[in-house]
Amino acid sequence: MFNLVIFGPPGAGKGTQSAKIIEKYNLAHISTGDMFRMHITQNTVLGQKVKELLSEGILVPDSITINMLEEEVNNNPDVSGFIFDGFPRTVAQAESLDVFLKAKNEEISLVLQLDVNEDEIKQRIAERKKVSGRADDDETKLIRRIDEYFQKTVHVLPYYEKQGKLIKIEGVGAIDDIFANITKAIDNQLNR
Ligand code: ADP
Numbered sequence: 001m002f003n004l005v006i007f008g009p010p011g012a013g014k015g016t017q018s019a020k021i022i023e024k025y026n027l028a029h030i031s032t033g034d035m036f037r038m039h040i041t042q043n044t045v046l047g048q049k050v051k052e053l054l055s056e057g058i059l060v061p062d063s064i065t066i067n068m069l070e071e072e073v074n075n076n077p078d079v080s081g082f083i084f085d086g087f088p089r090t091v092a093q094a095e096s097l098d099v100f101l102k103a104k105n106e107e108i109s110l111v112l113q114l115d116v117n118e119d120e121i122k123q124r125i126a127e128r129k130k131v132s133g134r135a136d137d138d139e140t141k142l143i144r145r146i147d148e149y150f151q152k153t154v155h156v157l158p159y160y161e162k163q164g165k166l167i168k169i170e171g172v173g174a175i176d177d178i179f180a181n182i183t184k185a186i187d188n189q190l191n192r
Pocket residue numbers: 009010011032033034036053054057058059060061065085086087088089090093136145
């Protein structure tokens with residue numbers, strides 16, 4: 001299996017690039033943010049639990065997130081690999097993902113870090129807000145999400161760097177140019 005993590009701050013373009021990666025490499029896409037939003041829309045028990053957290057831009061507790069993710073992986077037994085989008089967002093999530101995959105004789109193959117500076121993020125999300133309808137795209141909520149990113153999520157980078165799995169991709173530029181750099185990194189890893 002080829003298991004990819006796409007990593008980056010809110011608004012880095014993880015969703016956009018994931019869609020292109022899936023199409024080219026035929027991987028199963030798991031976006032924890034999309035999954036939470038689906039639960040909220042469908043008003044499930046889980047959705048009711050996390051609704052407030054999402055709208056405030058606060059991370060959902062690890063135990064809830066990890067359980068949901070593992071269930072989704074287990075529900076897709078016959079795929080050639082996964083792209084994890086928005087997960088792991090804490091070191092505890094990264095560690096538990098390793099343990100979970102190892103039990104299946106699998107591992108993370110590659111972590112792509114979409115590198116985008118804070119000013120660009122703020123601009124992009126202000127643009128996105130006009131169409132997204134996402135409560136967490138509000139400016140004050142966005143500041144919260146960026147805080148969460150710098151307090152909890154950035155620490156995932158050294159975790160994967162130590163494993164030699166991290167590749168940084170310039171995330172500012174034309175979507176297709178960014179994608180070209182992503183495909184180079186993936187193809188390199190696949191041809192090892
Ligand atoms: P973004 O555009 O900020 O990257 P996502 O759609 O990935 O947004 O996530 C939206 C929200 O869902 C997060 O702000 C957080 O509340 C929750 N969430 C998503 N993934 C995780 C995760 N791995 N751990 C904890 N909370 C998460």
